[in-house]
Amino acid sequence: MTQNAIDEEVPVLIVGGSLVGLTTAVFLGLHGIQATAIERHPGTAIHPRAGHLQLRTLEIMRAAGLEAELQRLSAERYFPNGGINLMHTIAGGEVASFIPDLNQGVEEFSPSRRLFVAQDAIEPLLRARAEELGAVLHYRSEVVDLREDATGVTATIRDLETGAERRIRAQYVVAADGNRSPTRTRLGIGMGGYGALSNSATIYFRADCRELLAGTEFGVIYADNEHLRGFFRFERSLTGGFLAVNTLGDPTRPGALDVTAGLDTKGAADLVRAAIGDPSVEVEVDEVAAWVAAAEVADRFQAGRILIAGDAAHVVPPNGGFGGNTGIQDAHNLAWKLAAVLRHGAGPALLASYDTERRPVGRLTVEQAYSRYRHRVTPELMDDEVPALVDDFSMEIGYRYHSSAVLPDAGDDSAAVVGHPRDAGGAPGTRAPHVWVSSGVSTLDLFGPGFALIRGRDAAEWDTATETVVHELGVAVRPEPADADVAAAYGIGGTGASLVRPDGFVAWRCAELPDEPAGALREALGRVLDLGSVED
């Protein structure tokens, strides 16, 4: 390939412009990198799919300036705080509750609240925000080839309207191209885990269940009867939504795991009727989507200059609602690292930390989604291999990173990938704790796009040190004086400091003021960003 054949040069090319591709574009934009995304479809998602947004996702969307709009959209279409329960049929009523109130206890840990909002409503928001931040999105276009060499990646893009091809040269590529990721296949990256669990179907329907569900405010209703196992997500109107069907009744029955075989609109309507359990309710099916419920994680998240994210990197059954949320966290973790490499000369170890940090979280998430699937959908197939359940707070905001981009406290040799946020104590590698600092402003609002240095109120020396280091390294760091509550939450004394990364994870901390604060900060940043040997 000669240089002449290149039509355009870009810093980052994103393959796939769905939930994770768009989130990557938004955060690259916030970090000052103009992303280019290529998407096969003519526009953003047409199906609701991802809908249960977890705490960390809302915190991430808060950082992108989208939380309030998501709350508004959610309130329009779904019940706030809706629980997750089990019914044999809608007509039969509740038989068990998995989660009585979606937001029970969240105030202790987060400024945000979990909510339901459909993917077809989230994606246009992300798209508009990404474009506002300078991203260029090409729809009805497909990446048909990727070639990496020592200095970049050459992508061949086909216009699906005209068939015309052009070549884009990118310094880095993020493949957010979904669970069948052509990029992952092209790179020969394998998947490991529990494999396929069932051939599932999502049935989008209209059916007036207002009378049957009067007075209830459920977010997700699991349905379990002799005909099927799966879950409903009703819209607030209670006149429609979708039913995801995982098995045709008891999963040990022959053929039960192949829901989609021969499934037509009539068969789909019969399934919805069977799950509603009241023959007088009329059912109209809008669409049926077939998908494979699987639990797998990729063997690598990085191959040179190409990084994979979202469903391309891990596929989970929808139980627990982890899929899209985990992908959004991938994007959030990756975007600032790419920007630091492209804008601030950060070294390869920083980029490699994407795999080191996110793959264990991906594996944990696959295990936990699998476990929730077994518990809620196919308990007959439980065995000793099914991992013990980890609680939702730990899963959402308690995962912990161990990599070159985290400098543990002296003597801290924990390798745990997850812990309860109450026990995190501001340790390096954990999500920086939420504390209200003023009305409506959380510590979490102090993070990104640069680093933040939370410092004890008795040590203004940190401010001078920060100024010196920012001037030398050209990396943005904002000192943030902390009151006693914040200092306690971050595990620092009145003269200590905690360095928080642009993704809101603690990189390093120092309990008390060292002899040379500028030297200590410079060394910490140099190690986290892999800036090579930084002279004092």
Ligand SMILES: Cc1cc2nc3c(=O)[nH]c(=O)nc-3n(C[C@H](O)[C@H](O)[C@H](O)COP(=O)(O)OP(=O)(O)OC[C@H]3O[C@@H](n4cnc5c(N)ncnc54)[C@H](O)[C@@H]3O)c2cc1C
């Ligand atoms: C029934 C159901 C319920 C779910 N509920 C939830 C939930 O409550 N919470 C949650 O977090 N998740 C949920 N999920 C999962 C969620 O939908 C996915 O995890 C999420 O869509 C993954 O986003 P992604 O961007 O990684 O991949 P995708 O959404 O699959 O997007 C990949 C994109 O890449 C494009 N693409 C692929 N190859 C190319 C190429 N060569 N060139 C250009 N474009 C390409 C595709 O067109 C596609 O748009 C649910 C899924 C299902 C099926």
